[in-house]
Amino acid sequence: MAKQSSSAVFRKRWFVALLVMLSVTTVIAFVIRATLDSSCDCHLDVAAEKRFQSQSVKPHTGVGTSPNPLSFMKSKTVLLVSHELSLSGGPLLLMELAFLLRGVGANVCWLTNQKPSGTDEVVYSLENKMLDRGVQVFSAKGQEAVDTALKADLIVLNTAVSGKWLDAVLKENVPRVLPKILWWIHEMRGHYFNMEYVKHLPFVAGAMIDSHVTAEYWNNRTHERLRIKMPKTYVVHLGNSKELMEVAEDGVAKRILREHVREFLGVRNEDILFALINSVSRGKGQDLFLRSFYESLQLIQAHKLQVPSIHAVIVGSDMTAQTKFESELRNFTATKNIQNRVHFVNKTLTVAPYLAAIDVLVQNSQVSGLLLFT
Numbered sequence: 407m408a409k410q411s412s413s414a415v416f417r418k419r420w421f422v423a424l425l426v427m428l429s430v431t432t433v434i435a436f437v438i439r440a441t442l443d444s445s446c447d448c449h450l451d452v453a454a455e456k457r458f459q460s461q462s463v464k465p466h467t468g469v470g471t472s473p474n475p476l477s478f479m480k481s482k483t484v485l486l487v488s489h490e491l492s493l494s495g496g497p498l499l500l501m502e503l504a505f506l507l508r509g510v511g512a513n514v515c516w517l518t519n520q521k522p523s524g525t526d527e528v529v530y531s532l533e534n535k536m537l538d539r540g541v542q543v544f545s546a547k548g549q550e551a552v553d554t555a556l557k558a559d560l561i562v563l564n565t566a567v568s569g570k571w572l573d574a575v576l577k578e579n580v581p582r583v584l585p586k587i588l589w590w591i592h593e594m595r596g597h598y599f600n601m602e603y604v605k606h607l608p609f610v611a612g613a614m615i616d617s618h619v620t621a622e623y624w625n626n627r628t629h630e631r632l633r634i635k636m637p638k639t640y641v642v643h644l645g646n647s648k649e650l651m652e653v654a655e656d657g658v659a660k661r662i663l664r665e666h667v668r669e670f671l672g673v674r675n676e677d678i679l680f681a682l683i684n685s686v687s688r689g690k691g692q693d694l695f696l697r698s699f700y701e702s703l704q705l706i707q708a709h710k711l712q713v714p715s716i717h718a719v720i721v722g723s724d725m726t727a728q729t730k731f732e733s734e735l736r737n738f739t740a741t742k743n744i745q746n747r748v749h750f751v752n753k754t755l756t757v758a759p760y761l762a763a764i765d766v767l768v769q770n771s772q773v774s775g776l777l778l779f780t
């Protein structure tokens with residue numbers, strides 16, 4: 407596939423180029439610092455606190471000379487709790503955070519709450535990537551998890567569903583741990599507004615949410631439906647990675663990637679290629695995307711419009727996961743007889759080639775504030 411055929415050009419970079427990266431480290435640093443500061447149980451010694459304070463009042467002087475904004479996390483222990491480990495947006499963002507924290511010398515531990523039993527190739531390879539970069543990977547349920555949670559300086563709970571981990575594993579220790587939790591919420595779907603997941607939300611140090619719309623929605627829903635109050639909430643938009651930007655600015659690389667991917671998909675250079683880059687699952691909008699695409703084809707035909715031929719690519723296929731939904735999508739393309747216009751590409755960390763190859767990226771904001779590459 408395209409990934410292999412053009413790998414010589416870009417192989418080494420693509421892992422880092424994963425999806426959306428947190429290039430906004432300054433903002434993240436601010437949030438993490440605020441969480442640490444507001445936490446009454448974060449085991450910071452006085453000297454360290456003083457240092458934070460003196461750092462936070464120091465004005466930033468010139469980009470070239472300013473230290474890494476996360477450097478105050480050096481030697482701190484951070485526990486990252488992920489609901490799953492997969493090639494979807496939430497876990498990948500958290501992994502990116504893990505690597506940023508490793509980069510400044512933090513001790514980073516990772517737990518995956520819902521781990522498939524047996525061996526899963528994706529989990530195995532992602533865990534190895536983390537181990538290679540010095541992230542410690544623990545079982546979500548062992549004593550090590552509890553001990554680490556108790557001694558950690560900061561715990562990042564990723565996604566609303568990770569809330570289930572708290573009672574299940576920490577049990578009577580939950581109240582001790584809550585004040586050092588930063589809860590990173592991406593989702594916006596109705597069923598996440600459920601006390602089973604979020605009953606401890608009001609008591610954590612802070613919530614970090616990817617967009618103002620999502621933050622307002624959470625504010626509203628927790629208040630009106632659950633009668634609970636959001637903790638202090640920080641909106642941190644997701645950035646683009648440096649690596650994606652490099653490809654975007656490199657005309658030659660972009661052209662080569664575009665040619666490779668189009669050749670692989672069977673799309674000509676002059677055709678117009680629409681894409682949705684999301685893990686295929688209900689709520690991510692692939693169904694709406696395909697329906698609109700089909701309607702466009704019908705309109706073109708009905709009005710005999712003179713336009714280049716159009717194609718659609720869905721990057722994020724996974725026939726091992728949400729098979730029913732994806733079967734419905736594939737069935738739709740078959741019954742409408744548009745298989746030659748619709749292309750499914752397996753989930754991948756290597757999205758830059760697809761971004762280079764397409765003409766229009768479609769983003770669905772129906773149920774998730776986290777738009778890009780989830």
Ligand SMILES: *[C@@H]1O[C@H](CO)[C@@H](O)[C@H](O)[C@H]1NC(C)=O
Pocket residue numbers: 626627630
């Ligand atoms: C919350 O949502 C409800 C229902 O959508 C709406 O009527 C209400 O005005 C919203 N409240 C706020 C504060 O946005």
Ligand SMILES: *[C@@H]1O[C@H](CO)[C@@H](O)[C@H](O)[C@H]1NC(C)=O
Pocket residue numbers: 407724725726752
């Ligand atoms: C896509 O994934 C499926 C399993 O989910 C696998 O059978 C297939 O070979 C993969 N396709 C490519 C082109 O890698």
Ligand SMILES: *[C@@H]1O[C@H](CO)[C@@H](O)[C@H](O)[C@H]1NC(C)=O
Pocket residue numbers: 733734737738741
């Ligand atoms: C595929 O679509 C046809 C026609 O709409 C339907 O009868 C069939 O049950 C569908 N199959 C699946 C697997 O969704």
